[in-house]
Amino acid sequence: MSPNLLIPKWHATRRFWRSMRALTPMQTRFPTSATNTFEPIEMRAVRLHKTGDIRFEHIDMVGEPGPNEVRVSVSFAGICGSDIHNYKTGQWISRAPSIAGHEFSGVVEKTGPGVESCQVGDHIVADSRCYCSSCPNCLAGEHHLCRNLGFVGEAIDGGFAEYVILPQTLIQKCGQDTRLDIAALAEPLAVGLHALSRLQLDAGQPLLILGCGPIGALAAIACAVTSDRPLLVSDMNAERQTRVARCAKARPVTLNEFDQVDNPTGQVVRHVLDTTGNPGVIAGLISKLTGSQICLVGIGAGTIELDPVELVEKEIALLGVHAFKDELPKAVDLLAAHPDQFGALIAPFISLEATPERYAELANGKVSGIKTMIEIAREAR
Numbered sequence: 154m155s156p157n158l159l160i161p162k163w164h165a166t167r168r169f170w171r172s173m174r175a176l177t178p179m180q181t182r183f184p185t186s187a188t189n190t191f192e193p194i195e196m197r198a199v200r201l202h203k204t205g206d207i208r209f210e211h212i213d214m215v216g217e218p219g220p221n222e223v224r225v226s227v228s229f230a231g232i233c234g235s236d237i238h239n240y241k242t243g244q245w246i247s248r249a250p251s252i253a254g255h256e257f258s259g260v261v262e263k264t265g266p267g268v269e270s271c272q273v274g275d276h277i278v279a280d281s282r283c284y285c286s287s288c289p290n291c292l293a294g295e296h297h298l299c300r301n302l303g304f305v306g307e308a309i310d311g312g313f314a315e316y317v318i319l320p321q322t323l324i325q326k327c328g329q330d331t332r333l334d335i336a337a338l339a340e341p342l343a344v345g346l347h348a349l350s351r352l353q354l355d356a357g358q359p360l361l362i363l364g365c366g367p368i369g370a371l372a373a374i375a376c377a378v379t380s381d382r383p384l385l386v387s388d389m390n391a392e393r394q395t396r397v398a399r400c401a402k403a404r405p406v407t408l409n410e411f412d413q414v415d416n417p418t419g420q421v422v423r424h425v426l427d428t429t430g431n432p433g434v435i436a437g438l439i440s441k442l443t444g445s446q447i448c449l450v451g452i453g454a455g456t457i458e459l460d461p462v463e464l465v466e467k468e469i470a471l472l473g474v475h476a477f478k479d480e481l482p483k484a485v486d487l488l489a490a491h492p493d494q495f496g497a498l499i500a501p502f503i504s505l506e507a508t509p510e511r512y513a514e515l516a517n518g519k520v521s522g523i524k525t526m527i528e529i530a531r532e533a534r
């Protein structure tokens with residue numbers, strides 16, 4: 154058969170699977186009957202090809218899950234600030250093209266040999282950390298500090314696609330009744346929870362959160378639903394600041410006006426969570442604080458000039474936070490218990506097709522809403 158005879162057939166097949174996906178439930182697409190062997194031959198995906206080049210594409214369907222692997226039908230996937238950072242800078246591109254996305258929920262669709270931790274039909278979220286399990290830090294249970302750490306979406310294909318294959322170690326089950334759009338917040342919430350655990354706050358101690366993007370907002374709501382801690386939130390974007398203050402029952406404050414002693418909490422603020430990563434913001438903070446801990450979780454750009462004597466004399470501790478340690482199950486539980494509070498942060502919902510356009514908007518600083526959520530499989534919601 155000559156190549157040009159194949160082309161119309163290929164197009165027809167692609168249209169067939171696209172329409173099947175739009176109109177039929179998953180069971181029809183993946184029949185369990187041994188007599189019916191229909192499987193999709195391609196899937197919709199969003200891949201990062203190089204710096205500044207992200208594309209919506211129809212690509213080959215992922216293959217069969219291998220030993221200890223799980224094939225997941227992705228339901229919802231969030232766009233992270235680090236996705237946009239990688240798109241703008243290419244800093245973490247280790248292979249290309251790569252299906253992006255490390256914050257997602259879905260349904261187990263097929264399991265490979267040896268998989269015992271989950272079964273077909275389970276609702277799950279992905280653990281974003283690709284760790285080696287054998288370096289000294291992994292052996293000590295510090296997988297987020299793995300010497301060979303990569304992330305889903307970069308080191309391996311991620312969740313901006315209809316299907317993804319993950320090692321079973323990166324599968325975290327969530328309750329079958331948990332809304333899968335809410336569950337897709339588990340990964341960034343785990344980061345926020347890890348940041349809070351690094352600060353080791355006592356009950357009732359006030360906290361200032363700088364930056365009302367997803368991590369700051371999720372950490373603020375986590376505080377609000379688990380404690381009566383007085384909260385201050387600050388963001389240059391007034392809409393975001395107002396929204397998070399309302400959702401987390403926090404007081405809005407500008408960094409310029411912030412005073413460690415004389416502030417709306419009525420207490421001395423000794424703990425700050427910075428999600429901006431902005432060197433100017435961090436330097437400004439240091440100048441305003443004494444006897445304090447600043448937790449740094451934002452990915453920014455640029456460097457900061459530090460006078461170590463200032464940290465010494467004022468006893469200021471800077472605490473780095475990288476991803477999360479063992480907080481993912483707790484994040485899943487919190488989301489299941491408080492879906493409305495956390496769900497208020499999700500906007501807008503977009504399609505896979507619209508994702509490259511949204512990347513461009515976010516990269517240009519056009520932010521509306523707090524967490525952009527890609528809706529991939531409506532039937533699984």
Ligand SMILES: [Zn+2]
Nearest residue numbers: 233235256341
């Ligand atoms: Zn993320």
Ligand SMILES: [Zn+2]
Nearest residue numbers: 285288291299
């Ligand atoms: Zn390791």
